[in-house]
Amino acid sequence: MKQLLVLSTALLVSFGSFSQKLVKDIDKKVQLSEIKSHLYFLASDELRGRNTGTLENEIAARYIAERFRSYGVKMAPGMDSYFQPVSLIKEVSPQKATLSVGEKTFNLGDDMVFYSSTNGTFSGEVIYVGFGLEDDLEGKDLKGKIVVAKAGNGNPDERLTPYTIQKQEMVEAAGGLGLVELYKPGRYPWKLIQYYFSGEKYRLDKGEVGGKSTFPSAWLYDSGDVLAYFEESDGALATITIEGKNNLSISVPNVVGYIEGTDPTMKSEYVMISAHLDHVGVSKADGDSIWNGARDNGIGIANMLTAAEYLSKNPPKRSVAFLACNAEEKGLLGSRWYADHPVFPLEKTVFDLNTDTGGYNDVTKVTVVGFNRTSVTPLFVKSAQAFGLTAIDDPLPEENYYDRSDNVSFAAKGVPSVSYDPGYTEMNEEITKYYHQPTDEPNTLDYEYLTKYSKSFIYAVWLIGNRTEEIFWEAGDKYEEAGKALYGVE
Numbered sequence: 176m177k178q179l180l181v182l183s184t185a186l187l188v189s190f191g192s193f194s195q196k197l198v199k200d201i202d203k204k205v206q207l208s209e210i211k212s213h214l215y216f217l218a219s220d221e222l223r224g225r226n227t228g229t230l231e232n233e234i235a236a237r238y239i240a241e242r243f244r245s246y247g248v249k250m251a252p253g254m255d256s257y258f259q260p261v262s263l264i265k266e267v268s269p270q271k272a273t274l275s276v277g278e279k280t281f282n283l284g285d286d287m288v289f290y291s292s293t294n295g296t297f298s299g300e301v302i303y304v305g306f307g308l309e310d311d312l313e314g315k316d317l318k319g320k321i322v323v324a325k326a327g328n329g330n331p332d333e334r335l336t337p338y339t340i341q342k343q344e345m346v347e348a349a350g351g352l353g354l355v356e357l358y359k360p361g362r363y364p365w366k367l368i369q370y371y372f373s374g375e376k377y378r379l380d381k382g383e384v385g386g387k388s389t390f391p392s393a394w395l396y397d398s399g400d401v402l403a404y405f406e407e408s409d410g411a412l413a414t415i416t417i418e419g420k421n422n423l424s425i426s427v428p429n430v431v432g433y434i435e436g437t438d439p440t441m442k443s444e445y446v447m448i449s450a451h452l453d454h455v456g457v458s459k460a461d462g463d464s465i466w467n468g469a470r471d472n473g474i475g476i477a478n479m480l481t482a483a484e485y486l487s488k489n490p491p492k493r494s495v496a497f498l499a500c501n502a503e504e505k506g507l508l509g510s511r512w513y514a515d516h517p518v519f520p521l522e523k524t525v526f527d528l529n530t531d532t533g534g535y536n537d538v539t540k541v542t543v544v545g546f547n548r549t550s551v552t553p554l555f556v557k558s559a560q561a562f563g564l565t566a567i568d569d570p571l572p573e574e575n576y577y578d579r580s581d582n583v584s585f586a587a588k589g590v591p592s593v594s595y596d597p598g599y600t601e602m603n604e605e606i607t608k609y610y611h612q613p614t615d616e617p618n619t620l621d622y623e624y625l626t627k628y629s630k631s632f633i634y635a636v637w638l639i640g641n642r643t644e645e646i647f648w649e650a651g652d653k654y655e656e657a658g659k660a661l662y663g664v665e
Contacts, residue, residue: 213481228263239499242483264377299353301411303408319350450531470535474597534599540599542596
């Protein structure tokens with residue numbers, strides 16, 4: 176027994192001594208100049224905001240791939256390049272559309288926007304269904320009718336679009352011709368809704384040859400009397416006309432690679448590092464119209480490349496995989512595609528460490544979105560402390576950032592995931608003046624802080640890559656059951 180205790184103590188001392196040496200090595204070798212160089216390229220005006228589907232977006236992907244090549248990051252097994260093609264449908268919004276009911280006509284833009292649509296004329300009786308939820312639709316004959324519902328579910332704090340998707344699916348399955356939701360401005364003004372729904376939208380291409388005709392689903396501006404009008408118009412004839420809608424099939428690149436682990440057994444498992452490479456491109460504003468995306472998500476990609484450079488020379492026991500995913504700003508599409516078409520088996524992916532940030536306002540902190548949701552929380556505390564930082568949980572849980580970034584694509588499949596981000600403690604002007612703004616340029620960043628942050632990130636990856644204790648969700652987490660199914664846990 177004494178010998179066992181002595182051996183255990185010796186191993187702990189040895190591991191602690193090695194960890195201290197590693198921290199010193201990371202501190203010495205991770206250079207501010209490299210991080211700065213990555214960001215000044217990725218967030219340059221020449222890359223014009225790296226919008227999905229543009230040449231500049233492809234140049235950013237090529238830059239990442241060539242950095243991987245220079246660091247010795249390997250191509251994934253079975254792949255002959257670093258690029259994973261992501262198949263998308265690019266939807267060009269209708270150029271003209273009207274909704275006519277009785278004596279009233281509603282016009283595209285002024286009164287109406289489309290969540291989904293296809294060209295054509297659709298005529299049928301109006302049926303008003305309250306909020307259009309499952310209970311509201313029970314027992315109603317929707318076949319051949321234009322279904323009118325109030326947007327959302329009545330809770331002003333919940334997002335509206337998930338309910339639009341649910342209603343659309345139920346109405347289409349019941350034989351309805353179209354869905355019209357009445358939107359009364361509250362949290363989001365109508366102008367913002369118009370901006371969000373106009374122009375180009377993207378979705379995953381699930382084998383829709385030439386672009387599938389999409390069920391007409393519109394939001395109608397309720398200025399105050401529209402709801403009453405439709406309540407009175409139940410049974411009246413309505414006609415929706417849509418022109419100029421176009422769907423195109425396109426392919427955009429995810430960038431994928433890996434570093435092989437050092438342990439003969441553990442190297443078959445992967446710690447995933449993810450970050451999105453795209454941003455929102457160029458606006459139509461006068462003056463500076465390029466949304467450079469230094470923070471969102473230039474920091475994430477620079478962090479990934481810095482980790483790749485260091486870990487390629489100092490790998491942990493587990494292998495480290497990299498996913499620079501595309502089309503995050505279009506709905507997490509690149510990471511969703513990867514999760515459905517994994518290059519590395521998901522059941523062998525023990526953790527996803529994502530980075531996605533709109534900015535930071537506390538340079539003494541690291542904000543871990545999902546901090547207490549997995550068994551590796553102490554490692555985040557340790558990795559931050561090693562470089563003079565404090566790891567904290569998401570201070571704005573009501574915003575549901577966890578389910579709004581690429582980590583959720585892994586979580587939904589059961590892979591324990593967090594987003595390890597630069598520090599923020601509130602949503603204030605220091606965030607909003609840069610978030611999705613032309614002001615988000617590389618010369619506005621604090622590189623001393625970002626270097627410390629990146630060092631702590633690398634140490635976190637290394638600690639997870641060497642952990643021998645269980646890596647899993649905390650009991651009761653909403654993704655725990657998916658994790659049990661993925662890993663075969665009882």
